[in-house]
Amino acid sequence: MKNIVIGRYIPGDSFLYRMDPRVKLIALFLLFVAVFVIDELWVMVGALAGILVLLPLGKISIKKVYFGLRPLLFLLIFTFVFQILFNTQGRLLTTLVLDFDPLNVSLAGLIFIAWFYGKRWTSFTFLSFLLALAAILTVLSQVTFLRSFGGYTIAIYEEGLFFAVFILLRLVIIVTLSTILTITTKPTDLNLGLERVLKPLKIVKVNTEEIAMIIGISLRYIPTLLDEANKIILAQASRGVDFQEGKFKEKIVQIISLLVPMFIISFQRSDELANAMEARCFVPGKPRTRLNQLTWKPLDTFVLVVSLVLMVASIGVRILW
């Protein structure tokens, strides 16, 4: 449990790390707007190229970003396939006729099984999946041994391909941008930045300072409570609770034996925390000073201007093109 990372922050040093969290948040927002406004494929490809230049400049390894994208792979593939298969607008580009007969279907099944059990020995799960998919499609379309009992024609249309690529690029860009933010910013800094950025909400009587305080406490206490949970797991395990195995009823007992002490500990912690805060003269609603002040650097102004220009440019392209 020790090595579970809270959030996605990875320590490092580059201009992306040195930027003010407020600027990062505002710039991210501006770039999101820009990406959502784009409706030309070449602009989208340009945006992707820009991001690919940004990553090495900011000393972020593409591998880390790829890990951020991985939970999304399923969704990406799904959208892509969906658009390609079911969008029938525009010019017909190409068709692929699939013939099913008992032998080639079972051959395709074998390839799938081979991929499914083979994927644990390779670190390129996604790449091998694509290869397996290509092999299955080739077998189904080219090889016919016996009389086929059915067929299916995959027709790829211009619009379908266009939208598939377009949506894919948009998702990849957006997720990469937000991954850059969370990789380079500690959750606590992010929280501080958000408090400052959302300050105008005070006009509608939302107390941003209080909310930021609560989120700050919570982020600070997650690792502490995880440590406590670890201790409880060890303590209960030494009394014979087995957290790995068990039937449903035993699982419930395990969960209760873990939850009750966690609750009691956090109730106590919150009492102690309130006392400690009051002992340090924390008065709700009163202005506070900070240990680490945010400083605005020339770099921040530069980044802000660049992202503003990008947003205006993409809106301009959309209107004028």
Next chain:
Amino acid sequence: MTHTLSTKRIAFIGVSLALAAAIEVVFMFLPSLPQGGRISLSLIPIFILAYKEGPWIGILGGTLFGFINLMLSGFQLYGVWQSLFLDYLLAFGLAGAAGFVFKLAPDNRWVFMSGIFLGSFLRFFMHYLSGVLLFGAFAPEGTPAALYSLLYNGSYMLPSAGLMMLVGVLFFSRLKAFSDA
């Protein structure tokens, strides 16, 4: 929010949300689905917050937990920004509305259980709406988005609700002993 919260309340809400996030991590061994759905007990601290401090604090805490959840998962909205409200802020915030049920009879464990059910149902309903309105395009061909969303979200919210109701009933007496003290 015209009045400010007391220090004790701020600390309690903060630690409860940390507990909810910690529970999410500790109970990773429960089964999960792609696109974020998983059987989870992490609403229990929100329910306890709503039980001890009342529905409004419960709603506030739930909303903030939704935000923390989003923050810890790296701000991934799957490219649909409206999902911020439906899947995170509203879904978890409305779970705190269970407090309205708890208020009816704070000493009754069956009322506590129904409150948990209502809170889970409201969360489910928000995910359901988001599935129909925002992610309808991802439903497999031939399945209506409404049915797909119902099945997808129901498949993890129903066991979650059942598990939480079971756990809630089992430690209701301890919770009461602790909050009376």
